[in-house]
Amino acid sequence: MGTFFGSSIGRKFMMGASGLFLIIFLIVHLSINLCLLVPDGGETFNIAANFMALPLIKFGLQPVLALGFIVHIVYAAILTAQNNKARGNAKYSSGNNTKEVMWASKNMGILGIVVLAFLTVHVYDYFVPLQITGTAPEVHGTHMHDTYTLVKNNLQNPVKAILYIIGCLGLALHLTHGFWSAFQTVGLNNGIWRKRWTIIGTIFAWAVSLGFCVIVVAMLLS
Numbered sequence: 001m002g003t004f005f006g007s008s009i010g011r012k013f014m015m016g017a018s019g020l021f022l023i024i025f026l027i028v029h030l031s032i033n034l035c036l037l038v039p040d041g042g043e044t045f046n047i048a049a050n051f052m053a054l055p056l057i058k059f060g061l062q063p064v065l066a067l068g069f070i071v072h073i074v075y076a077a078i079l080t081a082q083n084n085k086a087r088g089n090a091k092y093s094s095g096n097n098t099k100e101v102m103w104a105s106k107n108m109g110i111l112g113i114v115v116l117a118f119l120t121v122h123v124y125d126y127f128v129p130l131q132i133t134g135t136a137p138e139v140h141g142t143h144m145h146d147t148y149t150l151v152k153n154n155l156q157n158p159v160k161a162i163l164y165i166i167g168c169l170g171l172a173l174h175l176t177h178g179f180w181s182a183f184q185t186v187g188l189n190n191g192i193w194r195k196r197w198t199i200i201g202t203i204f205a206w207a208v209s210l211g212f213c214v215i216v217v218a219m220l221l222s
C-alpha cells in the first residue's frame with residue numbers, strides 16, 4: 001500500500017480522487033450560495049449556512065475537507081516537480097486538442113496557484129470572523145450568524161468583487177483540465193468517454209464558475 005501511494009500512478013490517483021472530492025464540495029458550496037440570490041433579505045441563505053455550521057457537520061466535515069485540499073496540493077507539487085524533471089523542455093501532450101483544454105492542461109500549476117491565492121483570501125474573509133474571532137454579525141435577537149450580511153459587506157467592495165471573479169475564472173480553467181483528468185486517472189475515462197468527459201467537464205467548469213460569478217455581481221449590486 002505504501003509503495004502504491006509513493007508510485008507515479010498512486011500519486012496521480014490521489015490527485016484525481018482528491019480532485020473529485022473537491023468537485024463534490026464545490027457543488028454543495030455553490031448550491032448553498034445560490035440561496036444568496038433568494039430575494040428575502042438573506043433569510044434562506046442564513047438558515048442553510050447556519051445548518052452547515054452545526055457542530056456535528058462542521059467538526060465532522062471540516063477536517064475531511066481540509067485533508068482533501070492538503071492531499072490535492074501536496075501531490076500536485078510532487079507531480080509537477082516530477083514531471084518537470086522528466087519532461088525537460090518537451091511540450092505537454094494531453095490527447096485532447098481543443099485550444100482551451102490544451103491551454104489549461106499546460107498551465108495547471110499557475111491556475112492552481114491562482115485558485116490557492118483566492119482560497120487564502122476567501123478563508124480569511126469568512127473562516128476568521130465566523131470561527132476564530134467571532135466578529136461576524138448575528139441575526140437580530142438570535143444566536144445565529146448573519147452570514148448573508150457578512151458576504152454582502154465583503155462583496156460590496158468592488159476590489160474584493162473583482163478578486164473573487166478572477167479567482168472563479170481561474171477555477172473555471174483549472175476545472176476544464178481537472179475534471180476529465182480526474183476521471184481518466186481513476187479509470188472512468190477511456191475510448192469514447194474520454195471526449196465526452198472533456199465536453200461534460202468544460203460545461204461543468206464554466207457552469208460552476210459562472211454560477212459563483214453571478215452571485216458576486218448580484219451581491220455587489222444589491
Ligand code: HEM
Pocket residue numbers: 029033049050052053062115119122123126127130147151164168171212213215216
Ligand atoms: C461567490 C463566491 C463565494 C462566496 C460568496 C462564498 C461564501 C463562503 C462563505 C460564506 C463561507 C463560510 C461558510 C461558513 O463557515 O458558514 C465559505 C467557506 C468556504 N468556501 Fe466559499 N464562497 C464562494 C466561492 C468559493 C469558491 C469558488 C471556493 C473554492 C474554490 C470556495 C471555497 C470555500 C472553502 C474551502 C470554505 C471553507 C469551508 C469551511 O470551513 O467550512 N468558496 N464560502
